[in-house]
Amino acid sequence: MKTIALVAHDGKKAVLLDWIDRHRLFFADKKLVATGTTGKLISERLQQQVQCLASGPLGGDQQIGALIAEQQIDWLIFFWDPLSSQPHDPDVKALIRLAVVWNIPVACNIATADFIIHSSLYQQDYQRQVPDFKAHNDRFSG
Ligand SMILES: O=C(CO)COP(=O)(O)O
Numbered sequence: 001m002k003t004i005a006l007v008a009h010d011g012k013k014a015v016l017l018d019w020i021d022r023h024r025l026f027f028a029d030k031k032l033v034a035t036g037t038t039g040k041l042i043s044e045r046l047q048q049q050v051q052c053l054a055s056g057p058l059g060g061d062q063q064i065g066a067l068i069a070e071q072q073i074d075w076l077i078f079f080w081d082p083l084s085s086q087p088h089d090p091d092v093k094a095l096i097r098l099a100v101v102w103n104i105p106v107a108c109n110i111a112t113a114d115f116i117i118h119s120s121l122y123q124q125d126y127q128r129q130v131p132d133f134k135a136h137n138d139r140f141s142g
Helices: 010-022 037-044 059-068 088-103 110-129 132-139
Strands: 003-008 032-034 077-078
Touching: 003 010, 003 037, 003 059, 010 037, 010 077, 010 110, 032 037, 059 088, 077 088, 077 110
Parallel strands: 003 032, 003 077
Antiparallel strands: none
């Protein structure tokens, strides 16, 4: 089962909630991990269990970063707010950095988040149609 980390700054929480609501069927069988306030709002909206870590400014971003370093996270959806400054900006940067270091898909806006979902659905279909998909993919990646 895929584990997806979700984080949104206050100015982007409504955007994330509307986006995840639109994809609620997709997320129904996924494990969700989130920073404190984001996670609480998502679990209320979807009526689905979410592992809620500390709030971002209190270390939640760092906790998600640690899970990425432990290879526990498959994707990061992080709607950070480019129009407001954050007291914990170094943590925000560190989280995005770890997502890049560990080469996990990371989406910071709706366009990319939709892209990741569509790509994942396409891969599932493709895997069904092409049985040696993994071998094919391994040959052409990296
Ligand atoms: O600040 C955040 C990410 O940097 C988000 O934290 P909350 O989900 O607790 O609001």
